[in-house]
Amino acid sequence: MNLAPATAFRKDINLRLKDFFLTMQEFFLFSLRAFLTIPKIKRYWRDFLDQATICGTDSIPIVLVSAISIGSLLAIEVGNLLEDFGAKTMLGRSTSISVIRELGPLLMGLMLSARFGARNGAELGAMQISEQIDALRAFGTDPVAKLVMPRLIAALVMFLPLTALSDYAGLHSAAYMAEHYHRLDPGMFWNAVYPRLAPKDFVVGFVKAPVFAIIITLVSSFNGFSARGGTAGVGRSTIKGIVVSSGLVLVANFYVSKIVLENM
Amino acid sequence: MIELRNVSLKYGDREILNNISLTIADNSIKAILGPSGVGKSTILKLMLGLIKPNSGQVIIDGTDITKLKETELYPIRRKMGMVFQGNALFDSMTIDQNLGFFLRENLNLSEKEIESRVTEQIQFAGLEGYEDKLPESLSGGMRKRVAIGRALIFRPHMILFDEPTAGLDPVSSKKILTLISTLKKSNNLGAVIVTHIIDDVFNVADHVAVLYQGKMIFDDVVSKLHESTHPFILSILSDKILEL
Incomplete structure (x- = not known):
């Protein structure tokens, strides 16, 4: 019996596992370095401001578009469903919980994973390929402090107001659809929203912002720093950064909701 | 050594x-x-x-x-100063920003001293008039001279x-x-x-x-x-x- 294919398969699995754990170890050390360099923020405040503009101000349009479209759709679909049960007055309650707890922060996270994460991966990947990151190290500058830490702080600072904006736009578009599509009085909609929202609803939503900021920045930057193999390599590392950070945002969204709701 | x-x-x-x-x-x-x-x-x-x-x-x-x-x-x-094969100049910075970048980053020098060293390297590399240009607008030889200037700036x-x-x-x-x-x-x-x-x-x-x-x-x-x-x-x- 020929055992060669089985042996080759086992060897391949071993190599992949070894590669995976080595990458995880490198990612952990990279993340640790990014956090340990936070005290240097004063030196890199201009880089922080640049990144805050890129991930904050410049991201407002995409966050608004996604929040308005999902808020409107949610109001239409949920309103249709509630109408069957004669409970259309609960539309404000159901849409506000969905938007504030889940959809507002999740959509913001996914949009920024695509926008901010892609930019990080491509920019840092191009710098890696053209030896600019090696040049920083060669002349005595810590590339993680210069390039990653300001991105991390900017995301931590800017993701919170973006989440608030996403919630606000989502809720108001839902209110607009409730009034103009379902012919629901705005007073009835907002009366079902405000008195019933509990602090834990806001905690669930807003705790996600810093979690997503850390995931998106570190995963995309790490993939940029790991880029190899010319322009194709930059493309690969950028895609990998977006796919992995989007997947982790979805997983983190579930676990943050579960942990906060079970403990509050 | x-x-x-x-x-x-x-x-x-x-x-x-x-x-x-x-x-x-x-x-x-x-x-x-x-x-x-x-x-x-x-x-x-x-x-x-x-x-x-x-x-x-x-x-x-x-x-x-x-x-x-x-x-x-x-x-x-x-x-040691390093001149990379592809020069590794920062493409979003002008020539004088590239030259002065590491001095501002790593040495506690006055802005006057930094400018003086940058001017010295610009003259040494024969790049007078190109201070405000981006690396992409220079020829290969000029970019190499900027990279050498950047390596020399730490003395x-x-x-x-x-x-x-x-x-x-x-x-x-x-x-x-x-x-x-x-x-x-x-x-x-x-x-x-x-x-x-x-x-x-x-x-x-x-x-x-x-x-x-x-x-x-x-x-x-x-x-x-x-x-x-x-x-x-x-x-x-x-x-x-x-x-x-």
């Missing part, structure tokens, strides 16, 4: 360097010659501590840098050149080689030049080390290269340019 003692390096199963020993004295120009992909640039990265060997020592002015942490390496790296003891004339036209290549010779004569600087072009070695180097299949097959003054009987050296002396 830079010294490599019995350095070996592997990437996965692939052996890049096998028991390499090399010494570069201050104020001398040493060329490292070899075919493409043989590990010449890797030697420069080892000298800067950008990568660590699997075994052996890399000694810079008496300190074995293979044992040092990244932060401990920064002051040692500043003793290092030694400059490391990775393929300084690769991709340049003959006139620009000659200008760069003249610049390297001038650095030794006027600034008393040592240099390590990694190249696969044998004419560069005869034009500027005092000593040459030849790297072939991961091993050092020759390490002596340039004039003795003709006395070697190694088939690879004989082939490069006859063909001049390494095509392997």
Whole structure:
């Protein structure tokens, strides 16, 4: 019996596992370095401001578009469903919980994973390929402090107001659809929203912002720093950064909701 | 002085360097010659501590840098200036920002002193009038001169050149080689030049080390290269340019 294919398969699995754990170890050390360099923020405040503009101000349009479209759709679909049960007055309650707890922060996270994460991966990947990151190290500058830490702080600072904006736009578009599509009085909609929202609803939503900021920045930057193999390599590392950070945002969204709701 | 003692390096199963020993004295120009992909640039990265060997020592002015942490390496790296093969200039910065960047980052100098050093390098590289241009708007030779200026701005003891004339036209290549010779004569600087072009070695180097299949097959003054009987050296002396 020929055992060669089985042996080759086992060897391949071993190599992949070894590669995976080595990458995880490198990612952990990279993340640790990014956090340990936070005290240097004063030196890199201009880089922080640049990144805050890129991930904050410049991201407002995409966050608004996604929040308005999902808020409107949610109001239409949920309103249709509630109408069957004669409970259309609960539309404000159901849409506000969905938007504030889940959809507002999740959509913001996914949009920024695509926008901010892609930019990080491509920019840092191009710098890696053209030896600019090696040049920083060669002349005595810590590339993680210069390039990653300001991105991390900017995301931590800017993701919170973006989440608030996403919630606000989502809720108001839902209110607009409730009034103009379902012919629901705005007073009835907002009366079902405000008195019933509990602090834990806001905690669930807003705790996600810093979690997503850390995931998106570190995963995309790490993939940029790991880029190899010319322009194709930059493309690969950028895609990998977006796919992995989007997947982790979805997983983190579930676990943050579960942990906060079970403990509050 | 830079010294490599019995350095070996592997990437996965692939052996890049096998028991390499090399010494570069201050104020001398040493060329490292070899075919493409043989590990010449890797030697420069080892000298800067950008990568660590699997075994052996890399000694810079008496300190074995293979044992040092990244932060401990920064002051040692500043003793050497590095000119990367693709120049590695920051493409979003102007020429004077590129030149002054590392001074602002790493040295506690006044803005006046920084500007003075930047102007000095602009003049040395013959780039007056290009201070506010982005690197992409310069020719290959000009970009190389900016990269040399950036390496010189820390006033290092030694400059490391990775393929300084690769991709340049003959006139620009000659200008760069003249610049390297001038650095030794006027600034008393040592240099390590990694190249696969044998004419560069005869034009500027005092000593040459030849790297072939991961091993050092020759390490002596340039004039003795003709006395070697190694088939690879004989082939490069006859063909001049390494095509392997």
